[in-house]
Each structure stands twice: as C-alpha cells, then as structure tokens.
Amino acid sequence: MSQDDPVRIIPHAPEGIPDTGSFEVVWPGGNRHFYWDENAGRRAITLHDSRDEALEKARALARAERDRLEHACPGCDGTGWVCEDHQDQPWDGPHACSCGAAGAPCPRCNWPEDGELPRMPDGFQPG
C-alpha cells in the first residue's frame, strides 16, 4: 500500500487491552470498522470476529472500494447523476456540485434505453 492510496486500512486497539481492536477501512466518502476480539469468553458476548477474520473482511472491502474508484465514471463519480447545470460535476457523493441545481442522469454512463428509467442515486426517494 502506497502513501497516497485512497483506500486505507487503519488498525485500532484500545490501550492496555492487547487482544481486541478493530480495522478501520477508510475510503473517499466513507469508512467502516471491523471489530475483532481474540478473547473467546468476551467474543461469545460481543460476537466479534477473530483478528484474522476481521482483517480478511477489511481487506475484501478495501479491494472492492479500490475497484469501484478505479472504474468510477469521471463525470458523475460513479453515482450515475450529474448536476443539471454543470454536467461534468457529480450531483451526489463526496464531490457533489454545491450549486444547488437539480440532478440529471449522467450523459456518460446513465442514458437509459427507451422506456427504461435511469439509475437512481443512492437513497433516492421517489416523489
């Protein structure tokens, strides 16, 4: 992993408790903790993974996020929607255009076939 990798796995451990902690996967726009616990008694209560399992899950997510970044459409940042007034700016996500205009389907990657609906942004509520 290089220094400027946009997706990183950061290990966390509480001070003085060597047998538990978490791996935090950080990517542009989000992060997620994978908690682990090597103490079997405690794990029966917390239902956390072992360290290896948590690391494996963290790595899988990091790979998926890296993959998504590499293939993201440069116009809409992979969200499928651009700003209606600035069609080279994403309408959603961490780099969303802040001008407040309505969203429009991305002209690069979200032109539906006749009779089909464009992809909706994450969390979009119709109406």
Ligand SMILES: [Zn+2]
């Ligand atoms: Zn705009």
Ligand SMILES: [Zn+2]
């Ligand atoms: Zn696009």
